[in-house]
Amino acid sequence: NTILFNAVHTKKSKVSFIKPILEKAGKNDMILIKKGVRGNMNEIIKAMEERRSIRKFKPEMPKKEDLQQIVEAGLYAANGMGRQATITVAVTNKELRDKLSAINCKIGGWDEGVDPFYGAPAILIVLAEKDWRNRVYDGSLVMGNMMLAAHSLGLGSIWIHRAKEE
Secondary structure, three states: OOOOOOOOOOOHHHOHHHHHHHHHOOHHHOOOOOOOOOOOOOHHHHHHHHOOEOOOOOOOOOOHHHHHHHHHHHHOOOOHHHOOOEEEEEEOOHHHHHHHHHHHHHHHOOOOOOOOOOOOOOEEEEEEOOOOOOHHHHHHHHHHHHHHHHHHOOOOEOOOOOOOOO
């Protein structure tokens, strides 16, 4: 069996090329899956479905072993051309975390004192080589893996994307 993953635009004018293919295909040649229709799910798919972004965190620092597992999960993300061009920095020092929060608050244009990290005690920052053409894609895949890993460990997460290049 072969599975082809391909992004297709959802506007009808953009997918008209597929209509003849679908008309020729038999019922056993394809599977149409709709959100909310459940079959037997493994743990990874279940985690994908259940994970949510958290916007209010407990002040307790996650265990070092849990943070290490989460970062390691990011290392196993798919990446362009096998380049592994991302780096993840775990910030667990409260003073440094608060400085980053203040800088991020300024970038976001919020009033002083607003915490754009929603009180999260640890911050994982994903960086990539500026000149690498797949940096955004690679970083996004790393973050997806890490958020699923955090969920599997009973920890909350949220994607904060307010990067500013200087």
